[in-house]
Amino acid sequence: MAFGRFERPQGEAPLADINMTPLIDVMLVLLVILLLTAPLLDGRIALELPRVSASPAPAAPGALLLELQRDGHMALDGHAVSPAALPGLLRARARADARAELRIRADSAVPYGDVARVMAAAQAAGLSRVGLLTQPPGAPASAAR
Numbered sequence: 846m847a848f849g850r851f852e853r854p855q856g857e858a859p860l861a862d863i864n865m866t867p868l869i870d871v872m873l874v875l876l877v878i879l880l881l882t883a884p885l886l887d888g889r890i891a892l893e894l895p896r897v898s899a900s901p902a903p904a905a906p907g908a909l910l911l912e913l914q915r916d917g918h919m920a921l922d923g924h925a926v927s928p929a930a931l932p933g934l935l936r937a938r939a940r941a942d943a944r945a946e947l948r949i950r951a952d953s954a955v956p957y958g959d960v961a962r963v964m965a966a967a968q969a970a971g972l973s974r975v976g977l978l979t980q981p982p983g984a985p986a987s988a989a990r
Contacts, residue, residue, distance in 0.1 A: 908946040909938060909972075911963065915954040919963075932966045939971035946974040 911931075912920045919926050921934060938945050947967045951960050960977075967975050 907942050907944070908948055909935075910978075911947060911949050913949065913951040913955045913959060913963065915952040917959075928962075931963070932970055935967050935970035935972055943971070944974070945972055946976060947972045948976045948978050950978040 910922055914920075919928065919931065921931070926934060935947070949960065949963060964975055
């Protein structure tokens, strides 16, 4: 009788390395998603608008001039008007003259949303002819007044 150890059958050795294939697949999918969505995150469009030196538009009979100042004040044909009263005045003018034209002169510091609201009010009032007045390049700031 021999004293000794019984030999145990050795099972498979434990797996000691990580399977990298699923990790790489997930990382590539995330990279593709990032590449596809990154351009959509920027909501702005970089525009370089042209500067033209055109002659001023002739004064149309019956044209309304609306001035928007940076402090929020409005003037319709030189008379101060509140934002709440503006739609009623535009509606009355549209009823009086269907071909009336609204010309908007807005300070460059006026938010775009304010100009868009005025244009929407003009459209709702029935004025379909709306123009935006600009300052010619090289003209002094006081020439716009």
